[in-house]
Amino acid sequence: MIEEIRQFITNQAIAFGAKPEAEFHKPYIERNNTGQEALKDNGAYFGFIHPDEDVSGPFHDFSLTIFPNDQGKPWLVCLGIGSSGFKNDYELATYPGLRRLFSQLVDHKGFCKSDFSDIETSLPKTISGHRDLQHIKNTVKTYTKVLPVCQIVDNPESEVGKQTIAAFVAGYAKLRDWPSNSSHRKSLSAALSPFLQMKEAIDETEEIINLLTERKYIVLQGPPGTGKTRSAKEVAEKMKAIVFFTQFHAETSFSDFIYGIRPDLGNNELSYIESLGIFTQALKYALEHGKEKVVLVIDEINRANLSNVLGPIFYLFEHKMDSSNVEIEITPGFKVKVLPDNFHVIATMNTADRSLAVVDFALRRRFAWYSLKPKAINIKQFFKDDFARIEDIFNWYASSNELSLQPGQGYFIADSENEMKNRIRYEVFPLIQEYLQEGLMKNSKEEFNNYFSTRIGQSLFE
Structure with missing residues (x-):
């Protein structure tokens, strides 16, 4: 079963834009420590680590880590951090959107830290001492400070289990920026959509x-x-x-x-x-x-x-x-x-x-x-791609308070492409520029600059 789930994860990674066959610039290093001795609650795990890390030994930065077993008992699926701490990912750990994303992938049998840069605080006893994890309690204890997100998966081969694992792979793909085309992004969205807190269509x-x-x-x-x-x-x-x-x-x-x-x-x-x-x-x-x-x-x-x-x-x-x-x-x-x-x-x-x-x-x-929050609307004049791009930047970089700054759907209604470009140039662009000048959304400036440069040929820094 472990090999089947490993292959499932690899297939998901490819669907999300990873190219493990590439000779250079591989998207990840795969670690696999699932020998019989390790499976006896002695640190068995497998998953992906930062592509700049070595194939063995201590490592840094965010990882996709799965703690399996061969006894038919629950697994633990995690966003982990290497025991050597941060080298390249510390800034990423501070992005509100990363926590905002993964917090939606866990339920009552999971856990999400309030601060992903914290590698000093252990897992709460509700997780580390959970009765469903007694068979891997020593393994969990070993890594208890470097697991910002974890979810107990009762049966990884079930539809629900695979859905959870796929969502964690999608979250890791997003933080590593694997998607490079619409097919990748569509696959990633499909994996995350069952977990994202989409508000029901309410009146x-x-x-x-x-x-x-x-x-x-x-x-x-x-x-x-x-x-x-x-x-x-x-x-x-x-x-x-x-x-x-x-x-x-x-x-x-x-x-x-x-x-x-x-x-x-x-x-x-x-x-x-x-x-x-x-x-x-x-x-x-x-x-x-x-x-x-x-x-x-x-x-x-x-x-x-x-x-x-x-x-x-x-x-x-x-x-x-x-x-x-x-x-x-x-x-x-x-x-x-x-x-x-x-x-x-x-x-x-x-x-x-x-x-x-x-x-x-x-x-x-x-x-x-x-x-009232910004939301996509289903009318012909609504430019959903522009709205989605701005929304994505806010979701990833905005603090809880800064989310209240996101331009609403009314900014993205126009009768023509030319009118929409003018709305972006003369309404959205000045608004974002003012936010940045006030010291708001600071970490997102390059994302916004890339969007405006590509969309209307105008840089925020000219």
Whole structure:
């Protein structure tokens, strides 16, 4: 069985772009220590190591390592690190995308370290002492500090077992950059797709409606181009609600949003008239039309000074406040204790605007938060290859916080190739350039530069 799985792994590697028959620049060195003595829980393993390493002895850097047995018991499939530590792969170990990828290949019988560059911390006892690994416990103990990812495979010959092994080979192929054509990339994607956390095809509009019904006040947050404002309007339309719309900016004030007075420009003498802000207009409408649903859409809610804009009405947004002894004055002579049940608020927030990323914790407590992420869409005008390339760079290099910077699908909609090139040149390119200038996505600069140079003949560094 061991030889069959070794051949299976070699075939998978070839499908993903490795060329083991090459005389020079081989993609890997294969190690095979599966003799009878080694199989007696004495360090038996096989797999691939860095192509610059020797065929025997201690080695460095990431490896695809499998701990087998010939007793019909579970195997352990791992992304390992040579006992000599890092020589070429340390920077690779720090890429968030590497951990992000392999963390999706393990289940409850697996483990993924939080830091792949850590070769000092041992495996947790839930793995090293797992009852399914007692037959290789000494072997696992020997390598316990250099196994950032491992997965117990109950039966490597089963369909599920081979699927898991193929996914680990695909992950190793990706980190070694084996794929060189569309066939390789297609095979690699097919091996990974059963494990990647692809969100089921959900109706986001329905999810938002359900959340809005439960919580009444929500914020749609996400990078530019993810359709936050469009989604807010679509939700209101599906709810058959009356929509009141406003967009916040740095100068938005209480008098704009709630209530103020303004000069009466139609009067020859200086006089003032009251001005009802959009919030007050929407609230009065909701109170006067109790059977109608009202949605107030606040676009770019984090662009204003919210304490100044909301003032005392902030109190009214308390979740599930059925009654109150406190009356809040909205306008002279108009006070309310609670907001009516038919009154809802949908706000939007751009998470890529770093200067405005921090929001008052009191606001966070009063609103529910729904994240809209970049996603491929199935329309003729959508340039999926450009979207996929940008997404791949973000997935590999972006930290958790930097993922919120990825341009949304709206950037990749165009009626022609020429229009798409212009969108990349005048919209996507300046956006990425600004990120890099701010010190964001630093490790991805050469990937982005290669993409833009190839796609539009423009370098980030000219």
